Amino acid sequence: MPDNSQIHPFNQAVELVPTSPYTYQGHIPESYANMVGPFGGIIVAVILNGILSHKERQGNPISLTVNFAGPIADAPYDLAVRLMRTNRSNQHWIAELTQGSQVAATATAVLAIRQETWMMSEARAPDAPRPEEIESWPAPPVPQWIHRYDFKFIRGELTLSDQLAKDSESLLWVRDTPERMLDFLSLAAISDVFFPRVFIRRQQLGVASTVSITTHFHADYSSLERQANRPILAFARGQRFHRGYFDQVAELWSDEGDLLASSIQMVYFKD
Amino acid sequence: MPDNSQIHPFNQAVELVPTSPYTYQGHIPESYANMVGPFGGIIVAVILNGILSHKERQGNPISLTVNFAGPIADAPYDLAVRLMRTNRSNQHWIAELTQGSQVAATATAVLAIRQETWMMSEARAPDAPRPEEIESWPAPPVPQWIHRYDFKFIRGELTLSDQLAKDSESLLWVRDTPERMLDFLSLAAISDVFFPRVFIRRQQLGVASTVSITTHFHADYSSLERQANRPILAFARGQRFHRGYFDQVAELWSDEGDLLASSIQMVYFKD
Numbered sequence: 001m002p003d004n005s006q007i008h009p010f011n012q013a014v015e016l017v018p019t020s021p022y023t024y025q026g027h028i029p030e031s032y033a034n035m036v037g038p039f040g041g042i043i044v045a046v047i048l049n050g051i052l053s054h055k056e057r058q059g060n061p062i063s064l065t066v067n068f069a070g071p072i073a074d075a076p077y078d079l080a081v082r083l084m085r086t087n088r089s090n091q092h093w094i095a096e097l098t099q100g101s102q103v104a105a106t107a108t109a110v111l112a113i114r115q116e117t118w119m120m121s122e123a124r125a126p127d128a129p130r131p132e133e134i135e136s137w138p139a140p141p142v143p144q145w146i147h148r149y150d151f152k153f154i155r156g157e158l159t160l161s162d163q164l165a166k167d168s169e170s171l172l173w174v175r176d177t178p179e180r181m182l183d184f185l186s187l188a189a190i191s192d193v194f195f196p197r198v199f200i201r202r203q204q205l206g207v208a209s210t211v212s213i214t215t216h217f218h219a220d221y222s223s224l225e226r227q228a229n230r231p232i233l234a235f236a237r238g239q240r241f242h243r244g245y246f247d248q249v250a251e252l253w254s255d256e257g258d259l260l261a262s263s264i265q266m267v268y269f270k271d
Numbered sequence: 272m273p274d275n276s277q278i279h280p281f282n283q284a285v286e287l288v289p290t291s292p293y294t295y296q297g298h299i300p301e302s303y304a305n306m307v308g309p310f311g312g313i314i315v316a317v318i319l320n321g322i323l324s325h326k327e328r329q330g331n332p333i334s335l336t337v338n339f340a341g342p343i344a345d346a347p348y349d350l351a352v353r354l355m356r357t358n359r360s361n362q363h364w365i366a367e368l369t370q371g372s373q374v375a376a377t378a379t380a381v382l383a384i385r386q387e388t389w390m391m392s393e394a395r396a397p398d399a400p401r402p403e404e405i406e407s408w409p410a411p412p413v414p415q416w417i418h419r420y421d422f423k424f425i426r427g428e429l430t431l432s433d434q435l436a437k438d439s440e441s442l443l444w445v446r447d448t449p450e451r452m453l454d455f456l457s458l459a460a461i462s463d464v465f466f467p468r469v470f471i472r473r474q475q476l477g478v479a480s481t482v483s484i485t486t487h488f489h490a491d492y493s494s495l496e497r498q499a500n501r502p503i504l505a506f507a508r509g510q511r512f513h514r515g516y517f518d519q520v521a522e523l524w525s526d527e528g529d530l531l532a533s534s535i536q537m538v539y540f541k542d
Contacts, residue, residue, distance in 0.1 A: 062482060062483070062516055062537050063338070063482065063483035063537045065336040065379060065483070065485060067334070067363055067379050067381055069355060069356040069358070069363040070356060070358065084340060084367070084374045084377050085340040085341060085373070085374045087340070087341065089515075089539075090482060090539070092338055092340040092374065092377055094365065094377055096355070102356070103355045103356045103363065106355050106363055106365055106379050107379070108336060108338050108377050108378070108379055108483075110338050110482050110483050110537070112482070112515070112516065112539070114513075114514035114515045114516070115514065115515045115541065116514060116515075117512070117514060117515050117540060117541055117542050118469075118473070118512065118542050119512055119513055119514065120472060120509075120511070120512040121510075121511050121512075121513075122438060122439055122472070122508070122509055122510055122511065122512070123510035123511060167393060168393055198389075201391060201393070202389070211333060211334060211361060211381050211383070212333070212334035212336070212379075212381050212485075212487075214336060214483075214485040214535065216483075216518045216535065216537045218510075218511045218513045218516075218518070220513075220514060237393070238393055239392075239393055239394035239489075239522075239530055239533055240391070240392050240393065240394060240489045240529075240530045240533075241388075241389065241390055241391045241392075241393070242385075242390055242392075242489045242491075243385035243386060243387060243388060243390065243491060244360075244383065244385045244386045244387075244388050245333055245383065245385070245489075247487045247489070247533055249520075249533070251510075258511075259510055259511045262510055262511075262518055262520070262535065264485065264487065264533065264535050266333050266334045266381070266487045268360075268361070268383070269388060270386065270388055271388050271389050
């Protein structure tokens with residue numbers, strides 16, 4: 001059975017304690033540690049949690065941008081959210097995550113109450129074998145956050161062969177581990193679940209860190225409920241690696257072929 | 272000869288008067304009017320101008336997200352910018368555009384000083400005839416902003432045939448009119464130059480307005496100088512139209528085949 005209770009590591013990691021009407025405090029546990037600071041996706045989820053759990057929140061996420069301004073220490077952080085405007089069917093938020101006097105992340109979000117309209121899925125899910133047919137990736141011991149997910153690579157695995165790959169694409173099935181019902185927070189986190197595209201293209205490790213990630217949500221509540229705790233088909237590719245920065249385009253698909261979210265990020269790297 | 276002087280309509284439209292160390296006032300002229308309020312791309316450019324012309328600015332744009340919170344009236348607006356953090360090689364900004372007590376747009380930006388690194392262009396420019404081989408689009412009288420650009424459609428033109436098109440893709444050459452040397456501001460504006468994808472797919476007009484646009488910049492100063500005042504190859508497509516919102520993915524290519532910027536937006540629509 002899916003475990004969606006408070007004791008799931010994801011729920012622990014995104015937990016926030018209100019400290020005023022528009023501020024929270026939290027502390028990302030070691031279980032989501034990356035090489036330097038926590039996994040970026042959990043920071044994205046924490047910020048979205050501060051907005052979605054606010055009593056003035058109206059609607060569900062349409063767009064979320066998080067800019068990573070500096071490393072986050074293994075210590076408590078403060079999250080401030082500001083409601084900028086509420087319209088009839090949408091809402092605009094800003095957020096800042098700080099440690100001491102330093103801003104660690106800034107964010108903006110748009111929430112909306114969706115209406116019934118003409119619908120069309122133009123993009124098509126990549127061809128992929130079913131997740132049951134693929135072995136789980138035997139993840140190395142560190143970083144810790146990779147053990148919070150079950151990765152099943154179809155292509156574009158990190159081999160560290162030191163041979164230039166023909167492209168920077170990865171296609172994989174991914175879900176939380178232990179299993180957990182998909183929600184907007186975990187979907188937002190999974191949009192950052194890909195290894196830096198420069199590592200995949202060059203098949204070598206290096207220095208790389210996301211400076212900005214934007215996720216656009218097509219999923220509504222019923223999409224999340226349908227997907228439940230089953231793996232998501234996740235695709236990522238880099239478009240251009242140019243003088244210290246590359247972009248990473250990502251698509252997250254339901255196992256029924258619906259585009260749940262699309263995401264794009266800019267990543268700092270050095271040789 | 273390219274006209275890059277203060278009298279170019281684009282320069283007039285993005286002009287800002289400082290009102291305090293971190294605030295400006297401006298007024299977008301009729302020449303960039305859209306159906307309701309000004310062309311979104313000019314708002315994006317105005318906000319970026321407020322950041323790039325600030326005396327504490329360090330580096331060039333890497334990522335810019337603008338959320339449109341409400342319509343902008345044909346009246347002066349106030350723009351407030353906040354420098355959130357300066358690191359050794361990058362800088363984080365937030366901006367708010369207001370009219371009276373209402374927030375009309377919020378934004379975040381990352382600037383950076385680029386370093387020399389390994390480079391790779393993985394994405395390929397779409398095949399296209401040269402701009403000299405294509406007729407300029409005979410634009411209708413309104414909205415006014417479309418006359419600030421020279422559009423040369425290769426495919427995905429707005430025909431209003433009322434017949435469902437096979438996809439929502441458009442490919443075109445576009446440049447400012449009159450000609451103008453490309454800079455970060457005009458590149459940011461051009462990332463929003465596409466008609467709403469739902470109009471293209473359905474080939475009928477309707478209500479559609481961008482709620483969030485993110486542009487990632489691959490271009491540096493030398494890319495802009497090389498491109499000069501020649502047309503940009505611009506490509507856009509929608510991925511999923513779902514219950515009132517669709518996404519629009521865009522690529523802006525130099526005429527030498529370099530990806531200058533990639534952009535993604537979420538657009539509200541109704542039938």
